[in-house]
Amino acid sequence: MMCAIRAGKRGRSVLLLDHAKKLGGKILISGGGRCNFTNLGASPNQYVSENPHFCKSAFSRFSPQDFIQLVEEHRIAYHEKKLGQQFCDESAQQIVEMLHSECIAAGAKFQLECKVNQITRDEGYTLETNLGTYHCDSLVVATGGLSIPKIGATGFGYEIARQFGLKIIPTRPALDxxxxxxxxxxxxxxxxxxxxxxxxxxxxxxxxxxxxxxxxxxxxxxxxxxxxxxxxxxxxxxxxxxxxxxxxxxxxxxxxxxxxxxxxxxxxxxxxxxxxxxxxxxxxxxxxxxxxxxxxxxxxxxxxxxxxxxxxxxxxxxxGYSKAEVTRGGVDTQELSSKTMEAKKAPGLYFIGEVVDVTGWLGGYNFQWAWASGAAAGEYA
Ligand SMILES: Cc1cc2nc3c(=O)[nH]c(=O)nc-3n(C[C@H](O)[C@H](O)[C@H](O)COP(=O)(O)OP(=O)(O)OC[C@H]3O[C@@H](n4cnc5c(N)ncnc54)[C@H](O)[C@@H]3O)c2cc1C
Missing domain, CATH: 2.40.30.10 (Translation factors)
Structure with a gap:
């Protein structure tokens, strides 16, 4: 959604596909229902990756303060619990509503309960889904990790990466x-x-x-x-x-x-x-x-x-993945541009968020990576 907002604001025509019934399922269950949406102290030091420098570029362009500003603009009450961790006073639902309304304002459209069966590359990318065929110039993969399959987590993002010849750093459950x-x-x-x-x-x-x-x-x-x-x-x-x-x-x-x-x-x-x-x-x-x-x-x-x-x-x-908060490993950052999140081997294909081999500590760091990498891709996709 963060990527959709940025791309929509640039005048791109954006369609967000998700096979889930509800938007932002992980946001809704995060932070005990109050979403620990960022951490004031977020820096590359709190992330595990084969390349610890990869996240620097995205973080330099989208900081915890940038997300807090959005939260304040939407008059969502929040507080610091401890160690820089920012939580909603009321409900994680407010964060989903905020992102959704920003997407709508940016002209992005949504298609939920949409299962992508096949992706082919031609002029751009063609997606065969249970709801028909879609064509796009830029395809941004934000399918997350393997944690909590019962709310829709899949390894589909890794499959797409492999299909286009991108290396995957072995995955395993973390924050578990x-x-x-x-x-x-x-x-x-x-x-x-x-x-x-x-x-x-x-x-x-x-x-x-x-x-x-x-x-x-x-x-x-x-x-x-x-x-x-x-x-x-x-x-x-x-x-x-x-x-x-x-x-x-x-x-x-x-x-x-x-x-x-x-x-x-x-x-x-x-x-x-x-x-x-x-x-x-x-x-x-x-x-x-x-x-x-x-x-x-x-x-x-x-x-x-x-x-x-x-x-x-x-x-x-x-x-294991039934309880773990995140998946460590994922799409090898060597395969991606740290500025745009675009795959070097597949122009027009982008990977953001948890599917990438950047995993944060507990405490709002993983959402901050999702927002920052999404914002980075949204400037170029
Ligand atoms: C219980 C729990 C609590 C957490 N609490 C926090 C917290 O408080 N703070 C924090 O920073 N992090 C927290 N996290 C981690 C955080 O939720 C994730 O790191 C973050 O959501 C990753 O964002 P993402 O957009 O990359 O992926 P996700 O948020 O996982 O989104 C991926 C989306 O892709 C969709 N999808 C997956 N496969 C397919 C497919 N094949 N076809 C179509 N759609 C597909 C899914 O339905 C989902 O909507 C928590 C995680 C869990 C499990």
């Missing part, structure tokens, strides 16, 4: 929960619903946010962020006490003559069910566990604290 191996799922699965403030680290990249225990493994914003940087087999380290040097804290209590059990002391700084479970699983000497602090050796305390301050898991995988 982790599944735990059988042993860890057995140890922690019944803690589903509990959360903890943590620092999570994988492949040298850390995030400070909440993890949420689920029946299958871990979710919550920290986990989703980590999943974007995680590759199968990589360890994930979780600091369950981001503001505390646990060993020093317990040693201080020990020196002060505190006679509490370690489990009870941990409950002061961690949800008590978590404290209890981590003691059951990791306390070095289970038989001695109920012992009061003065009886616990310094060595044992150190081993235990290190384990909790750097709790290390090797996820068995991520939950």
């Amino acid at each position: 929960g982790f599944t735990l191996n059988h042993q860890d799922a057995g140890r922690f699965g019944d803690l589903a619903g509990l959360s903890a403030d943590t620092i999570i680290t994988t492949n040298g990249i850390s995030f400070r946010e909440n993890i949420l225990f689920t029946h299958a493994g871990l979710s919550g914003p920290a986990t989703l962020q980590a999943s974007l940087h995680w590759n199968s087999g990589d360890p994930v380290q979780i600091n369950l006490f981001p503001d505390l040097k646990l060993f020093d804290w317990l040693m201080k209590k020990k020196k002060e003559g505190n006679k509490s059990q370690v489990k009870n002391l941990l409950s002061e700084v961690l949800a008590s069910r978590l404290a209890e479970r981590f003691c059951e699983v990791y306390y070095p000497d289970q038989k001695q566990m109920p012992q009061p602090l003065p009886d616990v050796s310094e060595k044992m305390l150190e081993v235990f604290c290190n384990q909790l301050q750097a709790w290390t898991i090797i996820p068995s995988g991520t939950v």
Whole structure:
């Protein structure tokens, strides 16, 4: 829609085809129904791509402030939740309505429930669909990624890219929960619903946010962020006490003559069910566990604290496209012009948004890429 607005304003005749019944399905379900539509701090640093420089050109021409200006012009109330994340006060529906009305004002037309069966290239591009044949000079592919197939996500964009000889960076679910191996799922699965403030680290990249225990493994914003940087087999380290040097804290209590059990002391700084479970699983000497602090050796305390301050898991995988917020990978940016989003091998064919190998962190970054890349293509398509 962002591309349609820009192209329509240039006087292009624009038809937007979508096989879905409703416009902007992902916008509607985003941000818990309030759409985290951009992030004030968006910069190339928060995106994962084989070519991290590719997104710079589009971002330099369409900033978070540009989108906010549109939101303000449409008198949509919004607020910052945290870390630069901008949300609607009321409903994500307002963003869809805003984009739709801007498209209409720019003269763009819509054809929903339109399934494209075949594309051929001649003078321009010819599309065979369930609603007839369409011809166009410029074809912009904005089919998104594979996440959430039940609301219409498909791999069609990747198929089009392959048809025209464009390389695809392998895709996989990202901004997704982790599944735990059988042993860890057995140890922690019944803690589903509990959360903890943590620092999570994988492949040298850390995030400070909440993890949420689920029946299958871990979710919550920290986990989703980590999943974007995680590759199968990589360890994930979780600091369950981001503001505390646990060993020093317990040693201080020990020196002060505190006679509490370690489990009870941990409950002061961690949800008590978590404290209890981590003691059951990791306390070095289970038989001695109920012992009061003065009886616990310094060595044992150190081993235990290190384990909790750097709790290390090797996820068995991520939950998958049914839950993942985005798809990592996609159309190789080497194949596209960063200025126009046009395919170098197929003049008149453009790729924008999530179908391209540019994937943002959690926090409004993926919409910002969709808007910016759409605006870039809309200036040329
Ligand atoms: C649950 C959830 C919450 C999210 N929350 C946020 C958030 O708050 N902030 C944020 O920045 N990002 C969020 N995202 C990510 C964001 O929604 C996407 O990155 C963004 O929508 C990508 O935009 P797009 O236009 O490239 O693709 P999409 O928005 O996925 O649009 C693709 C369109 O193509 C259509 N289509 C697909 N295949 C075909 C076909 N074969 N024929 C015809 N039409 C087709 C689909 O019906 C769809 O309408 C969230 C994602 C999910 C799943």
